[in-house]
Amino acid sequence: MKKFIMSVTLAGALLAVPSISEASLNIGDRGDDVRQLQSALNDNGKNIAVDGVFGPQTLGAVKAHQLANSISSPAGNFYGTAGPATLGSLGLSNSSSGSSTATQTATTVSNSSSSGIISTAKSLVGSSYVWGGTSPSGFDCSGFIQYAFAQNGQSIPRTVSQMWSAGTSVSSPRTGDIVFFETRTGPSHAGIYLGNNQFIHSGSSTGVTISNMSNPYWSKAYMGAKRL
Structure with a gap:
């Protein structure tokens, strides 16, 4: 009893x-x-x-x-x-209950992680661009992406070319994927896809900002999207 x-x-x-x-x-x-x-x-x-x-x-x-x-x-x-x-x-x-399959569990974790990454990234809008920068006091494009991922428990490569090599290509990006651009030879700029054809990145002339991929400059330079 x-x-x-x-x-x-x-x-x-x-x-x-x-x-x-x-x-x-x-x-x-x-x-x-x-x-x-x-x-x-x-x-x-x-x-x-x-x-x-x-x-x-x-x-x-x-x-x-x-x-x-x-x-x-x-x-x-x-x-x-x-x-x-x-x-x-x-x-x-x-509150998330255990999923019936490993795939469902992975999707839930992925969605939660992407949401956190996007929240972190958006909170940094306005941060200055600094070559080689990896902190809110100043970011370069890859340092910004690496920081947003790291704040949400994901370790990713440091440079754009390394991210490009490590990622899995996707035909259509979803929120949280990394979009790559050829502003010089090869993958040389990247940002985090937000959905609705928008991405957030640290631009050399803008600092951390949100841009539209339909912009002629970005649409011409676009190389593809990858998932890490």
């Missing part, structure tokens, strides 16, 4: 754990998932607005929590990203 009561109590506790729908949350994200994150951070000693907007205040609270709990540090790829380890330490869980 005692064992039965204990099992019921444990099951109730597990069901009571709040869940969120995304694999990770990043600056620029909005919605109920962010509100749950903000509430959990406040329950752990922070004092931030619960407004559903992952802005600088929430970013600072996430970083402070990660440092205090040895989850990540300024040298880590996931510093400031509320991924599974951070969410778990706050008593939050991922």
